[in-house]
Amino acid sequence: MSTLTTEELSKGRLVAPKRVPEGFLWVDAKGAWSEDNFLRSFIGPLVWCSFSFLFFAALLFSLLAAPNWGLFVMLLFISMFAAAGVGMIVKGLRWLTIISKFHPGEVLLASYPLRMGETFRLRFRRSLRRGYTQGSGEINAKWLCYEWVQYRQGTDIETKTHILWEQDLPLMTISTGTQVVTYETKLTVLPEGPPSLDAQHNQVRWEIHISVDVPGIPKDTAHFRFEVVPEAV
Amino acid sequence: MFEMHFHNKQVTVGNELSGKLVWYSPDLHLPRQASAFVHWYTEGRGDLDEQTIFTIPLEPEQLIRDQRVDIPFAVQIPHGGPITYNGSLIRVIWAVQAWVKLPRSSKRDNTQTWPFLVMPR
Numbered sequence: 001m002s003t004l005t006t007e008e009l010s011k012g013r014l015v016a017p018k019r020v021p022e023g024f025l026w027v028d029a030k031g032a033w034s035e036d037n038f039l040r041s042f043i044g045p046l047v048w049c050s051f052s053f054l055f056f057a058a059l060l061f062s063l064l065a066a067p068n069w070g071l072f073v074m075l076l077f078i079s080m081f082a083a084a085g086v087g088m089i090v091k092g093l094r095w096l097t098i099i100s101k102f103h104p105g106e107v108l109l110a111s112y113p114l115r116m117g118e119t120f121r122l123r124f125r126r127s128l129r130r131g132y133t134q135g136s137g138e139i140n141a142k143w144l145c146y147e148w149v150q151y152r153q154g155t156d157i158e159t160k161t162h163i164l165w166e167q168d169l170p171l172m173t174i175s176t177g178t179q180v181v182t183y184e185t186k187l188t189v190l191p192e193g194p195p196s197l198d199a200q201h202n203q204v205r206w207e208i209h210i211s212v213d214v215p216g217i218p219k220d221t222a223h224f225r226f227e228v229v230p231e232a233v
Numbered sequence: 234m235f236e237m238h239f240h241n242k243q244v245t246v247g248n249e250l251s252g253k254l255v256w257y258s259p260d261l262h263l264p265r266q267a268s269a270f271v272h273w274y275t276e277g278r279g280d281l282d283e284q285t286i287f288t289i290p291l292e293p294e295q296l297i298r299d300q301r302v303d304i305p306f307a308v309q310i311p312h313g314g315p316i317t318y319n320g321s322l323i324r325v326i327w328a329v330q331a332w333v334k335l336p337r338s339s340k341r342d343n344t345q346t347w348p349f350l351v352m353p354r
Binding site: 160195230 | 275277278280312318320321322325352354
């Protein structure tokens with residue numbers, strides 16, 4: 001069964017686009033500054049690190065003072081939590097670097113919602129906050145439809161996905177000295193669908209994932225989800 | 234005991250599902266509570282999602298012993314669906330469900346379900 005990794009997975013429910021003169025506009029919330037993103041990326045990991053580092057240091061000192069196997073095993077155990085905390089902090093710093101260099105990604109569609117079998121043109125843009133790209137980069141994109149479910153197992157909430165269909169879109173090169181990265185493509189919704197399902201625990205999602213990779217900035221992927229209504233063209 | 238007579242067992246989104254719920258019971262005990270509704274629900278790996286689209290007007294006083302009682306209904310299926318779906322992790326099922334509570338019983342007795350299909354337009 002083909003699935004998506006946590007990194008590839010977008011969050012939440014369908015978001016209604018903003019009506020603009022050119023059509024319908026989506027802004028990638030993950031690529032924008034928000035208190036929620038900040039709390040998730042920094043405050044949570046900082047609290048995690050404070051506790052795990054404190055325990056780690058206490059165990060390390062105890063071990064150095066009176067070495068024994070029990071303490072050593074405990075130190076190994078707590079070091080996994082400390083390493084996870086470091087990983088979270090690194091991820092947070094990466095996110096901060098991206099949002100300080102780039103404005104959030106935006107997608108424009110001329111008409112919406114989408115219908116089964118419809119072919120439409122999509123325009124993506126993402127601009128640098130300051131200056132221009134220092135070297136050539138690339139954009140790659142994927143158009144996909146997948147099932148997403150969430151279920152409770154004991155006290156944990158588990159998520160599972162199953163890709164129904166996916167299409168790798170043509171790669172595009174970003175030339176040196178670009179200020180606004182743009183990507184245009186023509187997409188088709190499969191005639192047989194399925195249409196979107198947007199329930200709390202069960203969803204059928206139609207999404208485009210667009211990765212921008214330019215020198216000096218960590219590679220970042222924006223996710224945009226569209227509604228496909230149960231209506232054939 | 235209910236019977237269901239659909240006028241159309243397959244309906245496209247935005248169109249009307251209609252039919253007739255028929256009550257007949259030779260039982261001495263008549264229900265003290267009864268309910269019938271049109272809903273969709275999910276089955277599969279994920280937790281349950283469900284939504285009642287229409288409640289069929291039904292009073293226990295309507296349900297008379299030894300007499301057939303017809304309860305016609307008509308409901309418009311929402312344009313946005315969902316449609317009946319049978320995927321890998323998810324199944325979406327549309328159905329009419331009816332249940333009664335008999336005297337001195339706290340649970341739902343005689344729950345009956347009649348599935349039907351909702352198709353895209």
